[in-house]
Amino acid sequence: MSALVQYLITGISQGFLLALLATGFVVIYRVTKVVNFAQGAFVVFGGFITYSLLGAGVPQGVSEVLAVLASAAIGLVFGAVTILGKMTPTASLITTIGLAILSEAVAMLVWGTVPLTFSGLSGHDLHIAGIFVQPQYLLLIGASIVVLLVLWLVLERTYVGKGMTACASNPYAARLSGINVKAMGLLSFAIGGALGGVGGVLITPLFPITYDSDVNLAILGFAAAIVGWLTNPGLALAGGLAFGVSEELVAGYWSDANQTAVALALMIVLLLWQSHRRQQVEKLV
Amino acid sequence: MVLSPAASGPPAGDGTGEHTPLLSVDRLVVRYGAAVALDDVSLEVGRGEMVALIGANGAGKTTLLNTLSGIITASSGAISCRGRLAHVPEGRELFPDLCVDDNLRLGAWKAASRDPADVYELFPKLRDLARRRAGYLSGGEQQMVAIGRALMAKPDLLAIDELSQGLAPNVVQEIGRYLVRLNADAGLSVLLVEQNARLALELCSRAYVLETGRIAAEGPSSHLKEQPAVQRAYLGGHVAT
Numbered sequence: 314m315s316a317l318v319q320y321l322i323t324g325i326s327q328g329f330l331l332a333l334l335a336t337g338f339v340v341i342y343r344v345t346k347v348v349n350f351a352q353g354a355f356v357v358f359g360g361f362i363t364y365s366l367l368g369a370g371v372p373q374g375v376s377e378v379l380a381v382l383a384s385a386a387i388g389l390v391f392g393a394v395t396i397l398g399k400m401t402p403t404a405s406l407i408t409t410i411g412l413a414i415l416s417e418a419v420a421m422l423v424w425g426t427v428p429l430t431f432s433g434l435s436g437h438d439l440h441i442a443g444i445f446v447q448p449q450y451l452l453l454i455g456a457s458i459v460v461l462l463v464l465w466l467v468l469e470r471t472y473v474g475k476g477m478t479a480c481a482s483n484p485y486a487a488r489l490s491g492i493n494v495k496a497m498g499l500l501s502f503a504i505g506g507a508l509g510g511v512g513g514v515l516i517t518p519l520f521p522i523t524y525d526s527d528v529n530l531a532i533l534g535f536a537a538a539i540v541g542w543l544t545n546p547g548l549a550l551a552g553g554l555a556f557g558v559s560e561e562l563v564a565g566y567w568s569d570a571n572q573t574a575v576a577l578a579l580m581i582v583l584l585l586w587q588s589h590r591r592q593q594v595e596k597l598v
Numbered sequence: 599m600v601l602s603p604a605a606s607g608p609p610a611g612d613g614t615g616e617h618t619p620l621l622s623v624d625r626l627v628v629r630y631g632a633a634v635a636l637d638d639v640s641l642e643v644g645r646g647e648m649v650a651l652i653g654a655n656g657a658g659k660t661t662l663l664n665t666l667s668g669i670i671t672a673s674s675g676a677i678s679c680r681g682r683l684a685h686v687p688e689g690r691e692l693f694p695d696l697c698v699d700d701n702l703r704l705g706a707w708k709a710a711s712r713d714p715a716d717v718y719e720l721f722p723k724l725r726d727l728a729r730r731r732a733g734y735l736s737g738g739e740q741q742m743v744a745i746g747r748a749l750m751a752k753p754d755l756l757a758i759d760e761l762s763q764g765l766a767p768n769v770v771q772e773i774g775r776y777l778v779r780l781n782a783d784a785g786l787s788v789l790l791v792e793q794n795a796r797l798a799l800e801l802c803s804r805a806y807v808l809e810t811g812r813i814a815a816e817g818p819s820s821h822l823k824e825q826p827a828v829q830r831a832y833l834g835g836h837v838a839t
């Protein structure tokens with residue numbers, strides 16, 4: 314019983330990390346139609362930059378905020394490289410893969426190949442349902458919820474957010490209406506970068522990361538985003554949680570060698586189920 | 599600044615003079631790859647003028663408006679617009695997931711002019727539909743939103759592509775009356791692209807006929823209406839020649 318609770322808490326935490334990544338995929342894809350495979354790099358940079366700032370004696374909170382801002386700035390640069398030219402969506406996708414590889418090279422040069430971590434939220438472990446939980450897990454879950462909620466409010470309620478939705482649903486009309494579609498695309502990349510950075514800041518104290526952690530993260534985050542057809546943030550969140558929890562359960566009760574394979578198999582099942590549902594809806598319409 | 603030998607024009611620097619057209623298009627050529635969509639097109643719209651652009655399917659009307667809006671780049675020729683142009687695109691092109699109010703607000707070009715009160719005054723029906731998603735409106739209601747969104751830009755020139763497409767005749771008449779009123783009250787200039795030539799020639803004082811990328815005829819609507827070729831091709835008239 315207590316093992317199950319442990320797996321669930323770890324799984325939900327991982328799930329929110331994937332949800333942050335998946336939301337980044339969704340926000341960028343909706344506005345620019347680019348699948349940004351460099352999404353995992355933002356997590357790595359967010360974690361590593363915090364690590365270095367802490368090492369330089371910068372206070373924890375300041376380091377974390379700066380790391381998120383730096384990740385947003387990196388996102389902006391990636392966006393500029395990807396969308397400011399006149400690339401086709403396929404070329405843009407390849408470009409983001411290139412940026413991911415470049416990021417790994419830079420991260421390896423700067424921070425090396427050893428897994429890095431730093432201590433997160435201090436304080437006693439909390440006693441929940443018969444097990445002890447590090448407060449950092451609860452911080453990750455709580456902060457992710459707040460970040461996703463704020464993002465949702467910005468997108469749904471503000472003029473800029475609606476401008477982004479307009480670019481997503483009809484870029485031609487958005488241009489005719491005087492909306493700067495490229496600027497909105499850059500903004501979406503910056504948001505994607507910030508979301509990844511938040512993930513990196515929150516996860517690194519729990520699971521040390523290496524320069525190449527981005528690949529696995531990008532694949533699982535993409536899988537979660539695909540659950541929401543790359544456009545629905547609510548379903549992407551659900552996808553992230555489903556993958557995070559199922560991964561931990563598989564690792565806990567079976568073997569952690571199989572966890573990613575099982576998560577990806579789950580993705581395929583979900584996709585089949587969804588396309589089946591979609592066909593039924595289309596039959597009705 | 600162009601120095602004119604004939605010194606009868608408005609004083610230099612006054613670009614808003616009566617004789618300077620609001621929009622002038624000069625020898626415009628637009629290509630899609632090797633195909634020429636617009637071939638040496640020149641036209642003008644004066645301040646406070648309503649001008650029609652008629653022509654068969656594929657004549658290049660939409661291409662012309664998209665070039666005016668900067669969506670398409672011309673191969674050669676010049677466009678000069680001495681004011682703000684707003685474009686009501688063919689097929690309305692609303693933001694279907696956003697409500698009517700948001701669609702209108704997104705048309706504004708300045709933060710200070712985001713209040714759609716004027717548009718609601720013009721189309722009272724839209725006020726009741728303000729919170730409805732634009733994708734769920736009827737065709738006529740959508741056309742009102744499309745025109746309203748363009749008006750939110752506070753344009754000097756409104757370019758409308760296919761005003762009557764898919765609309766009932768009485769709705770078309772209603773919107774047509776609105777346009778005439780806007781033109782009379784606010785001095786709004788209009789460039790109206792329209793399949794229904796009879797309607798276009800009725801609403802506008804002057805017209806151009808576009809045929810496969812070239813201006814085939816132009817002049818006051820009353821003159822064009824009398825031309826046998828225009829009657830045969832666009833007014834369904836039976837005129838013996």
Ligand SMILES: Nc1ncnc2c1ncn2[C@@H]1O[C@H](COP(=O)(O)OP(=O)(O)OP(=O)(O)O)[C@@H](O)[C@H]1O
Nearest residue numbers: 630633635653654655656657658659660661662688
């Ligand atoms: N994106 C494009 N690529 C290639 N050719 C195009 C493109 N858009 C339009 N054309 C061609 O250019 C010509 C002019 O098209 P345009 O849409 O401007 O005509 P139109 O006068 O608006 O017609 P309609 O009355 O049917 O709306 C047509 O022959 C069309 O097939």
Ligand SMILES: [Mg+2]
Nearest residue numbers: 659660661688
């Ligand atoms: Mg057209």
